[in-house]
Structures are given as structure tokens and as C-alpha cells.
Amino acid sequence: MKSPCLSICPLASGSRGNSVFVSGGTTSILVDAGFSGVELERRMRAKALSPDNLSAVVVTHEHTDHIQAAGILSRRYNIPLYLNLKTHLAAEAKLGKVDQVNLFACGTRFEIGELTINPFSISHDAADPLGMTVEHGSAKLGIATDLGIATNLVRQHLRGCNLLYVEANHDPHLLNIGPYPWYLKQRVKSRRGHLSNQEAAALVCDVRTPALAHVILAHLSEQNNCPEKALQVMTEALDSPHIGVEVARPDLPGALIDL
């Protein structure tokens, strides 16, 4: 059987923590490591993925739900962290001592082993937050969570992906009637907050091409959303039996998807 170009497995997703395993060829990375290190290792092993084979942790931004174990895993497995300068400065205290820091700039693609990473700026209340595409062979996947608005730049980068791992944070009605204080509701809804189910669906429909085979809904709020609603909004918007849609969960790793 032909080996896949790219594989992806969500390890954790949501405001409690985020991490995605991505591999292509002989290279495996984590995009974010915002959970306890022990639990991320346990979840990788549960999916027959080896943390010993990781080549890097790539960090999207400095919020704790994205970097909690980044420094720990870097030290434990002697692997570099990849992040941009402003994120590094903002995250330094939380990361602890890290020997291997590789700085990159949004807008400039780079390689980690056999993977090509193309990071792009997103609108979120962090120092210099980013989304990215990852390519290997003919396969391309896009990762965009923690964004208040899907800008033209985001749309350009996500066009043509085989898989989109995209934030569907909240249902606007559940957010409005939910327990968050007013200022937090405003933050979530703002241009530097998080995408709603409907905004995620509009983004995916805008950037889809016939190459799109999978959509993973990520960073769902446990207070202001429910998986069934998020799935329903995306599935109805896509209206295609050829695109698999699933939800990345906070409490369990997802399925390993091969592209």
C-alpha cells in the first residue's frame, strides 16, 4: 500500500489545551503542546505514535493552552521549538530554559525535515499569533485556530488544502446566554477573539477546492458550543458527501487521518 503523504492526529483541542500531531515521510512534529506533557505522551502512545520520534514542536502563540508542555517536551526529547520572535519573548518565562529555539517569521516558509511549513499571521489577542499550512509530497493541510476574523491572508493560505483543521469556537446564541461575564463575551466575539461555527463554515466554504477531503473542527468552547451544533453547521454549509467532518475533542485524541 502506498504510504500517505501527510498524517494528522488531534491530541487535544479546546480552551483546556491544544496539540496536533503531524507527520510526513520520516518527520513528525507537534503543532502546539498546550497540555500536560505526561498526558500528551500518553495520548500519542494510545494512538501508536512515538514521542521519541518527534523532530520539533511548532508554536502558534504564547497562550498557556498552546504552550503548557512545549518547554517540557523540548527538554525531555531534546527537540527544538520553532516559534517567532515576539511569541518567544512573550512565552520565555512559561517555557523555562530551552536550549534549542529556532526562530522563524510569518510569511516565510521553512522546512523541518521532510515537512514544509508556511506560517501566516492571524488576528488574535497574542503577541504575534499564526496559523500555518504543512506540505509534504502532493499533500497540504491547513491549521488555523484562535482567530477572531478570517482575513484575506488567511483565506489565501488555506485555499487548496486536502485537510483543514479550523477553529469552530462558539455558537453565537449559546455564547450570548452563557455564563461568561460581559467583557469575556466581547473578547471572544471581537476581531482578536475566536471564530463562531458560522464564521468557520463561511471560511471553509470560501477556501474549499475539489482537493478538500477532511475538515476537523477545533478549539470548541465547552461552555459556549456543542459538538453536534458545530458539526451540523459545517456539514450543512459544505453539503458534500465527499468531505469528512469531525470534531477534535478536549478529553481524547482523535483518529489518525492519512492524506
Ligand SMILES: [Zn+2]
Ligand atoms: Zn487557544
Ligand SMILES: [Zn+2]
Ligand atoms: Zn489563544
